[in-house]
Amino acid sequence: MTLTATAKAAPPPVPGPVTDGSSAVRRTWRRLSPYAYIAPFFTLFAAFGLFPLIYTAFVSLYRVELQTPGDMEWRGLGNYTALFTDEFFWTSLRNTFTIGVLSTVPQLAMALGLAHLLNYKLRGRTFIRTAILLPYATSVAAATLVFAQLFGRDFGLINYVLGLVGVSPVDWQTGTVASQIAVSSIVVWRWTGYNALIYLAGMQSIPGELYEAAEMDGASRWRQFVHVTLPGLRPTIVFTTIVSTIGATQLFGEPLLFEGSISGGISHQYQTLGLYMYEQGWGFFHLGRAAAIAWVMFVLIVLLVGVNALIVRRRSRKEAGR
């Protein structure tokens, strides 16, 4: 029969009625045809997804210039040593970290609060959910150009509003902390609604009985939130944290377009790793060095995700031990 060794999980395929002598051909085709279904995706995936990712490590060991991408000259670890002696690399690493924290933490905290409110029975629920997702539909470029004007030093609306409450104008472009807050706020604006919906989906999958039981025990709304909602949302929170962390590591459009310079401000004060990579590769034409930066970013992401996973595991173990 046509049973293969892998046919354990689901019921075996029913062979078609054997009508002629070509059944062997047909059997072979049936065994091979699944590959025809995944071929289009995997061909593209291999060429434009997997190959570039793997080849990045290889390119980072060579001198490759943008004008002549075909010529590769062996450098060994030269790109990396050059990288680690460049002060702007360290600046961008630090900026990536601070901007990452400034954008991820408020974003997820506010998303959690919003999701909690959206979970109530509200009038116009669908409208509110859609409206809150609007920023997610705008492109990085459009959002940044608008915010760059709102954050203008002399005529920006934000400074004007601050002036109304007696705060003197902030120079959002040149101040280190100020410019990082400004860049982070663009990220927060674009992603908070999106994450709120993800949390809302998580909240809706928490069984109602848990809340009923908590209610019986006389738990207040706040205590229900802390003791029922938060534990139930844990996997979702872990997931959004990881996704946001990865997103923050490769921030690029916001710092590039905030003023339109590839150095991320006059003194590189808000240049992120992604922008630094772009500057090395497409500003100074050093593709090999840019590949080394990409590789460093990859290691950084693996480390951050690993730390995340460790924290989660330790917390789970603590709770199991209780």
Place this chain on the structure above:
Amino acid sequence: MTALAAPPAPPTGTEGTPPRPERRKRRAPRSMHGGMLSYAILAVALLISAFPFYWTIVAASRSNADLAKVPPTLLPGPNLIGNFEAVLEEADIGKALLNSLIVSGSITVGTVLCCTLAGFAFAKLRFRGRGALLALTVGTMMIPPQLGVIPLFMLIAELQWVNQLQAVILPGLVSAFGVFFMRQYLVQSLPDELIEAARVDGASTARIFWSIVVPIARPGMAVLGMLTFMTAWNDFFWPIIALSSQEPTVQVALRQLGGGYVHDQSVIMAGTLLGTLPVLLVFGLLGRQIVGGIMQGAVKG
């Protein structure tokens, strides 16, 4: 890496699937009607979400001199058409819009097709290496494609595709998330019995795919299509590397606007408005479905 790649909430079917039993009582009894405070906080959140859009319209319809006034203007003015004309002239937004439409449209059609084919195979067909290939796909879901951008550029340069739309279209077709999404969708909403019955009737796999799988997968394909279109339209990093001002997408044109080529703030805002309108249009028409799609466990693109 792989263990973390799965979204927490597997997609729950929209139409065509039996509603899950807990649907009825998923709303906790304590979720009474939101009080005044909830409405107030949500109103503020909505205001913050919407205000930049409103302000874009204001700025795009004013003159540059108006934008340099204290106190700032908060009402739309008469210059919208003039600014549109200026930006069409200075940044070639018309061509950019057309290019973006071609690129995003092609990516959407191609991605939905590839992902439905592969998702079907992973969901319902058995073949050697299925588990490993799926793990490979899901495992790379979390790795930002940005990290492969240098070899990708070298590849495109080798093919002489720099500044041509296929340089953006073909890499854009690779959506590991899409394969995973379609697989989850079909596992949930395509009964095995249907396929078996068709097999007994002597239908080939291809026949089964076109007459059974595609009709059932349609709602999932629609959600994936919308998310793909939005992501492709808004994609920034790769297009500014692969294309230039001669053959721009909207995002590339916006980058030029912001890069000091145009100094007139109101013209820049007019360009931003033009570049955002198509997506807002899609969102206005299909926002509900997009919300549904994201709540089914979508992942950042």
